[in-house]
Amino acid sequence: MLEKLIAWRQRNLTDKQTTQVLAFFVGILAAVAAFLLHWIIHLIQQLLTKGFATDAANVLFLLFPVVGIWLTSLFIKYVVRDNISHGITRVLYAISTNRSRLRRHNCWTSVVASAITIGFGGSVGAEAPIVLTGSAIGSNLGQIFKLDKRQLMLLVGCGAAAAVAGIYKAPIAGMVFTLEVLMIDMTMSSIVPILIATITANVTSYLLVGDKSMFSFTLDSAWSVERIPATVMLGVFGGFVSLYFMRGMTWCEGQFARMRRHPYRKLIVGGLVLSTLIFFFPSLYGEGWDSLVILLNGKTESDWDHVLDGSLFYGHTDLLVLYVAMVLLTKIVATSSTNGAGGCGGTFAPSLFVGGFAGFLFARLWNMEQIGVYIPEKNFTLLGMAAVMAGVMHAPLTGIFLIAEITGGYQLFVPLLIVSVVSVMVISIFEPHSIYAMRLAREGKLVTHHTDHSVLTLMSMDAIVEKDVVSVKPDMPLGRVVSVLSNSDSAFLPVLDQGGRLLGEIDLTKIRNIVFRPELYQKMRASQVMTPLPAILYRNEPMTEVMRKFDTTNASVLPVVDINNVLQGYITRTRLYRTYRKVVADFSTE
Numbered sequence: 001m002l003e004k005l006i007a008w009r010q011r012n013l014t015d016k017q018t019t020q021v022l023a024f025f026v027g028i029l030a031a032v033a034a035f036l037l038h039w040i041i042h043l044i045q046q047l048l049t050k051g052f053a054t055d056a057a058n059v060l061f062l063l064f065p066v067v068g069i070w071l072t073s074l075f076i077k078y079v080v081r082d083n084i085s086h087g088i089t090r091v092l093y094a095i096s097t098n099r100s101r102l103r104r105h106n107c108w109t110s111v112v113a114s115a116i117t118i119g120f121g122g123s124v125g126a127e128a129p130i131v132l133t134g135s136a137i138g139s140n141l142g143q144i145f146k147l148d149k150r151q152l153m154l155l156v157g158c159g160a161a162a163a164v165a166g167i168y169k170a171p172i173a174g175m176v177f178t179l180e181v182l183m184i185d186m187t188m189s190s191i192v193p194i195l196i197a198t199i200t201a202n203v204t205s206y207l208l209v210g211d212k213s214m215f216s217f218t219l220d221s222a223w224s225v226e227r228i229p230a231t232v233m234l235g236v237f238g239g240f241v242s243l244y245f246m247r248g249m250t251w252c253e254g255q256f257a258r259m260r261r262h263p264y265r266k267l268i269v270g271g272l273v274l275s276t277l278i279f280f281f282p283s284l285y286g287e288g289w290d291s292l293v294i295l296l297n298g299k300t301e302s303d304w305d306h307v308l309d310g311s312l313f314y315g316h317t318d319l320l321v322l323y324v325a326m327v328l329l330t331k332i333v334a335t336s337s338t339n340g341a342g343g344c345g346g347t348f349a350p351s352l353f354v355g356g357f358a359g360f361l362f363a364r365l366w367n368m369e370q371i372g373v374y375i376p377e378k379n380f381t382l383l384g385m386a387a388v389m390a391g392v393m394h395a396p397l398t399g400i401f402l403i404a405e406i407t408g409g410y411q412l413f414v415p416l417l418i419v420s421v422v423s424v425m426v427i428s429i430f431e432p433h434s435i436y437a438m439r440l441a442r443e444g445k446l447v448t449h450h451t452d453h454s455v456l457t458l459m460s461m462d463a464i465v466e467k468d469v470v471s472v473k474p475d476m477p478l479g480r481v482v483s484v485l486s487n488s489d490s491a492f493l494p495v496l497d498q499g500g501r502l503l504g505e506i507d508l509t510k511i512r513n514i515v516f517r518p519e520l521y522q523k524m525r526a527s528q529v530m531t532p533l534p535a536i537l538y539r540n541e542p543m544t545e546v547m548r549k550f551d552t553t554n555a556s557v558l559p560v561v562d563i564n565n566v567l568q569g570y571i572t573r574t575r576l577y578r579t580y581r582k583v584v585a586d587f588s589t590e
Contacts, residue, residue, distance in 0.1 A: 016151075018147060018151070019155060020192060022142065024197070028201070028204050030166050031166030031208070033111055033130060033163070035166070041114075049285075057282075057311060061278045061282060064275075065271060065274045066272070066274075067120055068117050069342050070267060073267060076109075076113060080109045082105065088348070091132055091135045102139040104136070104140055106135075106136030110130070111133055114126055114129035114344045114345050117343035117344045122344075123338050124339060124345020124346060125287055126287065127346050128345065130166070133159075134163030135156045138155035138197075142156075154193055159197070164178075165198035168406045170406055171202040173406075174198040177402070178194055180393075180395040217407035227415070230373070231419060233362075234362050234363075234419050236423075237362050238388050238423040241328070241391070242427045243391070249347065252340065253340060255340070256336070256341070277334045283307060291327075292353055292381075294306050295307065295377070295378065299378075324360060327357055328354055331350055332350070335347060348389075351389045352388070355385040355388030356384055358384045392427075396423075399416070466572065471494045473498075474527035475527065476526040477524070478524040482521065500566045501564065504532055505530060507531055510531055533559060538560070539561070539562045546558075557572050
């Protein structure tokens with residue numbers, strides 16, 4: 001049946017039309033996956049925390065997160081048997097290096113793993129796993145219907161956009177997120193399928209959970225121009241909090257990476273750190289939306305004091321600012337410990353959480369010090385969410401539209417613009433890439449909005465290496481070398497030792513003065529006429545570096561070797577540029 005459907009599609013529909021049809025189904029499936037994930041998370045949390053005291057600390061907070069991470073680790077090790085951490089980074093990696101091909105198990109394994117992690121208290125977000133799930137759904141549907149790599153990339157973007165739209169009921173933010181964070185180009189052929197996916201996911205979410213926004217929010221007082229200085233300062237503060245978020249997360253992940261050969265040590269260290277932090281600061285439990293809702297909806301001191309419920313700070317209203325500041329600082333550690341110990345979750349929701357607490361803290365300190373006009377804490381909690389998320393993701397439009405859509409806070413659209421743009425300007429001074437792209441950028445594997453760099457990233461070294469190479473040994477007589485050159489199509493001969501390691505090369509253009517002197521044929525050896533190489537290319541080296549070496553040396557041919565200096569083949573400038581032009585043409589085709 002499926003084969004008949006595929007054959008009918010190939011006869012009657014173009015790739016563009018097929019992509020638009022598949023985008024509709026991607027939207028439905030991604031929204032259903034998002035609904036199931038949150039339903040499972042809430043079910044687990046209700047079963048575990050029902051009856052917990054609000055006026056005292058709960059000892060079970062020391063146990064649940066460790067158990068959740070342990071169960072997740074077992075699931076990944078014995079069922080998944082693959083790396084499913086850092087969901088959005090995995091999507092970027094697939095786009096950059098794997099022609100947008102995601103494995104089939106990614107359509108469901110992230111849902112299960114993150115539900116266990118977050119349900120038991122892991123301080124991470126469900127958004128990145130759902131983005132990976134939605135992208136995997138799009139990728140695999142495209143592979144089933146045999147679409148080309150450009151349409152596959154677009155369907156991956158449709159899945160990511162549908163996931164964001166399905167989770168937050170934010171179709172515009174879903175589209176903007178995909179175009180800002182994941183996609184290479186914004187064209188009409190890209191926007192239409194993404195819009196189809198996001199609208200479909202949004203409608204499906206409304207059918208499943210109703211029309212209520214994820215966060216209920218009512219404006220405390222209308223924004224006015226007198227608050228511009230405070231708004232700009234919040235944007236600057238949000239930029240530095242974003243920098244702390246990214247640098248802190250990277251440092252913590254590095255510490256756990258050092259323990260990768262000792263999984264039980266990672267579990268013990270990460271689990272103990274996480275459970276201890278949650279015991280002292282229950283707001284760190286799970287995604288932490290309950291605490292964020294309190295800050296967004298509070299109107300009086302007694303309302304905001306509920307953030308302290310279930311902690312050792314309960315009843316000490318004078319310590320609210322200290323508690324909020326400590327939660328802000330430790331959230332990064334809690335999130336890193338969750339993933340580092342073996343849990344599964346993302347940094348999308350933690351950036352919103354940190355941003356909300358940062359905005360509240362900024363407003364409270366501003367009002368306490370009476371620096372200027374009064375600024376409403378709840379409004380600045382909302383603005384802080386946009387500032388930090390925009391900074392962490394280097395995506396100001398996503399920060400603006402997501403916060404406006406999930407809270408209905410369109411009345412604050414102008415200050416949302418200000419804090420998001422200022423935050424991104426500040427963070428860009430220190431970090432050129434988003435937290436998701438940072439790892440790939442360091443490896444030169446990131447597809448970006450820079451078309452030239454994106455084309456080079458999409459090129460494969462294996463596709464342009466000429467492996468059928470004639471070589472000579474260093475002790476070969478010159479006469480024999482001349483004979484090999486005369487029977488070769490190349491003007492270059494690599495000189496290899498007995499182990500196949502590259503020693504140098506013989507360039508016909510550089511030995512013309514002795515080629516026609518037969519009296520030297522038996523006196524001279526290959527090692528005497530070989531010359532040093534202008535540059536060496538290494539296997540799996542980024543194509544941007546390959547192009548740079550050709551440009552700086554002006555060489556027409558360069559050898560490719562492995563880490564042991566064993567020759568793998570040659571790349572010619574002609575073939576490199578011919579392939580580059582072809583990829584540019586394919587890349588630009590609408």
